[in-house]
Amino acid sequence: MFKPIIFSALLFLSPVASAADYTFNKTTGTVTAADCNYKLGAGTFLLAPDAPDSPYAFKDALKAIEAVNNAKESNVTLLVAPGVYWLDDPDDPAIRRNPKNSGSIPYAAEIRCDNLSILGLAENPEDVVFAVNRGQTQGALGNFTMFHFFGKSLRTENITFGNYCNLDLVYPRDPKLNRPKRREAIVQAQLGICEGTDRLFARNCRFLSRLNLCPFVGAHRSLFKDCYFECTDDALAGSAVYLDCRFTFFSGKPFYSTASTGAVFLNCDIHSLVNGTQYLTKAPGMVSMIDTRFTSDNPVTLQWTRDASPIRCYQSNVTLNGTPVTIDANRPELSADLTSSPLLKAYKVTVDGKTIYNTPNLFGGNDGWDPLGVLPEIHKAEEAMSTSLTSLPVALRLLSSGKELEAQGDTINLTPSLRLWGDYDVPNPILSIKWAGPTTLKLQSVAGRATATSANKFPRAVESIVTASTANGLVGATAVKISPFLKDAPGFASTPGIVLDKTSLKAGYTLTGDGTDDSYIVWYRSSRPDLADSVAVRHGHGLSAASYPLTSADHGCFISATITPKHSDSRAGEGKTVAFNSEILPKMSKSNPNKERTLYTSFAEIPIRKGKPGRPGFWHFDSYKPADTNLHDWTPDENLSWYYGRGVDAATGLGLVQATRGARLSYTPMRPGCKGMHLSLVAEPSKGPGQGFGSATGQYMDICISFNAATRTGYGLRIERTPDYDKAVTFRLIRYIDGEVTPVSEPVATNCFRNPCHISVEISNGQLTASARSEAPAATSADPAVKSEVFLTAKVSPLYFPSFAIQHTGSVGASATLIRDLNVKWD
Secondary structure, three states, X not given: OOOOEEEOHHHHOOOEEEOOOEEEEOOOOEEEEOOEEEEOEOOEEEEXXXXXXXXXXXXXXXXXXXXXXXXXXXXXXXXXXXEEEEOOOOOOOOOEOOOOOOOOOOEEEEEEOOEEEEEEOOOOHHHEEEEEOOEEOEEEOOXXXXXXXXXXXXXXXXXXXXXXXXXOEXXXXXHHHOEOXXXXXXXXXXXXXXXOOXXXXXXXXXXXXXXXXXXXXXXXXXXXXXXXXEEOOOOOOOOEEEEOOEEEEOOOOOEOOXXXXXXXXXXXXXXXXXXXXXXXXXXXXXXXEEEEEEEEXXXXXXXXXXXXXXXXXXXXXXEEOOEEOOOOOOOHHHEEEOOOOHHHHHOEEEEOOEEEEOHHHHHOOOOOOOOOOOHHHHHHHHHHHOOOOOOOOOEEEEEEOOOEEOOEEEEEEEEEEEEEOOOEEOOOOOOOEEEEOOOOEEEEEEOOEEEEEEEOOOOOOEEEEEEEEEOOOOEEEEEEEEOOOOEOOOOEOOOOEEEEEOOEEEEEOOEOOOOOEOOEEEEEEEOOOOOOOOEEEEEEEOHHHOEEEOOHHHOOOEEEEEEEOOEOOEOOOOOXXXXXXXXXXXXHHOOOHHHOOEEEEOOOOOOOOOOOOOOOOEEEEEEOOOHHHOOOOOOOOOOOOEEEEEOOOOOOOEEEEEOOOOEEEEEEOOOOOOOOEEEEEEEEEOOOOOOXXXXXXXOEEEEEEEEEOOOOEEEEXXXXXXXOOOOOEEEEEXXXXXXXXXXXXXXXXXXXXXXXXXXXXXXXXXXXXXXXXXXXXXXXXXXXXXXXXXXXXXEOOOOOOOEEEEEEOXXXXXXXXXXXXXXXXXX
16 A cells, blocks of 8 residues: 655645645645545655755656556556656756667656556646756757656646757746756757557647657557647657647648558647748658648748658648638649548537537547547437447558559559558448549459559659549558560670770660660779779760770770660660770870879769779778767668769759768879869758758768878868757868868858858868858858858868868768769869
8 A cells, every 4th residue: 555655845834735726635645636636645646846956856756656567556647736847957967878778869757657647736737847958969969858658548737848958948937947948959859759658648738849849759549639839840749639739830840750540630720930831741641630720920831741642631621821721732632621521520520510529539449548538429419410420430541462563564452441540440341442543554443442554655664643532531542663664675786896086985886776875884994904803983874975085094904894785765685895905005095194183073974882992093982980970879881882863852953972871982083192182062961951961960071182092181171060050060171180080170150051052172382271152042040150151261281192082971861962063173
């Protein structure tokens, strides 16, 4: 039997201690709040503020909850009196890390309890505050998170949960408890993650942070009722219903993605501070918006997601600044308006002019959970409407026996699956499906299912979207990739060969059949006549790749080419390797290694291959983790480095992109040294606002000149994301000595690292300089330290190494940087 437990200074007050919101009778161990009475003990505890100089009594509450859980009596109610409760000491200068894994999430508190209720004893959730103020690189290594819950059920009421790393704590009840934010730059600062949690119910709570808000994410079914959220990107719970809630979106993608049956907004108010496009998800996911009102002081358009997607969303009665609006109006196929659809009853019903949001249908699952006790009203509505209002599906999923088809005659089977919210099976589904698809697929429906047969007549791959719909308004879609329709491969009309044409070699060949030449040609350089040590040095497609300009790097070498025959509308044939009939003599190229002055590349013609760094005349691509990133736990993929292709997000061009964190490259010319060197390039960061990299976790790009690629010694420019800025990077001149980096200039913060960013680095007469600018629309900054352009200079000791190198330690994908138009000059 548990004794009454009180965590507070109230133990030292009179037998009956009062506050405006609750009373506590010490003699009886009873807490009265509003119309509720709670008896302390046996799993019900009271948490109240300690003395002002010791505000960390929550640690004792954790021990008590753990004791109940260990005793297998896993129903716990924690009553919380008004006050500010710091779950982590904000004045402790120590960096928080997860003790188990340096790269995983550090938590302020971990709670194991199967059924936990945390109830604030105040009607105003601003009066009861749980607080932390740490985030990634700002007081923590990792995405610092307030709570880590383990248990089946979690309930919270009347509480503010705030990570005040990047926003001020304002406590109107007692302004002496106000506290300014830790840092201005916005970083990942989280509130709660649930594991093994089926049901989460939060009522009258506030969830405050910015990036990665995480308001108790991870539960299978979550209901937020009368709650308020402030956040930027990657923030909200994706398997949740938000009822009568308010939001302030500080940036464009509040969800990273959502669960299979999506997030649901019912009678919500959303204020967007975005100027441009307010997306809802970063990665496509289902969202339903019913009776939801957007407001914005800026010109804004609403879209479900940025990319094309087979995901389908629903809306009804959505407004923007009071005017009805269609979300993603330019892509009407992505959503359905339910206003006149029978499907609306799955979300809400109207009886005698009264609106009832159908939460029993959404949360019923396979156990009939009714968190708001609305089921009796729904039963009355069923009688009035003579129809069932529970077990109504909200999603139509299309299950495919495959995702890729050959061009013609290949078949897959498509099976519809009706899903209740929470991704439960629909009991006894009745399937009457209408199918549709493009002409690249032939659809045949049998008993609600369909077969799709490919019929692509184009010489390019296509992605075909198959859609399905039901009479009650459900829509679903799936994407099917179909290979290009290609003719048979051509052959060679005569034996290919290589001839000398002035200072270039040319591959001579003729293809059989008609069509535009799209043969793939790879040129190799070898030091041996038997070509045993051949290294790919140039490649490309079609006639433009048939010419190989000779340089001093080819002197004394043997050149060969592998030609794979192909027309633009045909398959590739069998490649044939041909070699030039002699070694390359200096007179053939008229290129003097001592006079090698320039290099320009878009990277399209350079084969990406490993090699030996510092080998004259060769490129080297690999991946590497520098020692100054050892604080952060990541490992480069030794089988990857870079790829040539199109960028993502804000990077829109074609160029060289990192395929793994730690991607590195270098080039060493034939000339033995140089007095001076100039390098320029265009960088296209995938990050649009100017932060350049995924986070401030040792993520940077070094551009090095006058460099020895073998010893990693030379000078360069470092572009780095730091904890000081969330929409800017710093530029700084550096020196490498045997791989160790020291600065040779002060850092300059800039927001010009946006597509396109023109960067130049030069060393001449003992002066190292670097500049950067962008013609992208100016990114405003309230911080006068953030410059719109960069110019750096420093006096340095002369080095005569002729190599250049690029090292990128940032994360890849949507955090990568595309590099193009590299131009190098040697003096």
